[in-house]
Amino acid sequence: MYIQWQTKYATRDFCPCILICFFYLYFMSDLLNKQRQQIIDLLKEKSVMKQDVFRNTINAFGMMREVCREINSDLKSEVEKIDKRVSLNFFEVNQQAMQLKVAGDLLEFYMHTNVFEFERSHPMFKTGYIKQNEYNSYCGIINIYNFLADSFTFNRYNDLGYLVARIFVNREMRFFMEAKGPIGLKHNTFSEGPLTKEVLKEIINDLILFAISFDLFTPPFEAVREVTVNEMQEKTSSVSLRTGKRLGFGSSDDSYNEDLMV
Secondary structure, three states, X not given: OHHHHHHHHHHHHHHHHXXXXXHHHXXXXXXXXXXXXXXXXXXXXXXXXXXXXXXXXXXXXXXXXXXXXXXXXXXXXXXXXXOOOOOEEEEEOOOOEEEEEEOOEEEEEEEEEEEEOOOOOOHHHHOHHHXXXXXXXXXXXXXXXXXXXXXXXXXXXXXXXXXXEEEEEOOOOOEEEEOOHHXXXXXXXXXXXXXXXXXXXXXXXXXXXXXXXXXXXXXXXXXXXXXXXXXXXXXXXXXXXXXXOOOOOOOOOOHHHHHHOO
């Protein structure tokens, strides 16, 4: 009789524990399945979209490489007839970077390997194109810098370069561009169609015109009045003496563009 009583009440106490464990495992399994599906959905949509953006950015950079080669070849043959001292060259640094040297200027094209999203306060989010599908706002970036050609020729590692433009390419191969003045105004919103070689040629020609017009200014006397003995005596002093087109003129801001790209 004692055994019957013990079995009866032990089973009564044990049943709730079984039910609790059962429901816990059920809900945990359901939660894990939902999490798994959410991960798969994000990988299928967002990660695939980013791969499309990256592929398009690579393709855009490849077109840009071809255009730079063509421009260099075309201008080089013409300029050599005028004066052989004026040199033009194209250099492929690696898969992400290339340089177009035009006389005393050098344009450095650099493709970033990551995909970027804009902050919600960015004007692009006010456009119908982005409102239609927010994935259209994800972009790859190609940065274009302007350096003095001598900075690379003489390994002046402290010399300054200037970001003159940024080209953004999205999943549909549509693009827009950030730059000061007319260059930026031409392409300050997403294009109606995919980026083409013809459009890139127009952009690069504009950048060459800008670089040639963006002259090297003599820095203010106070900005360069001090120099160390080491900088003057070492054979590598050129590495230490920094040069930039607007050195000493507050070149860390955008004022250099405002004067030249209007």
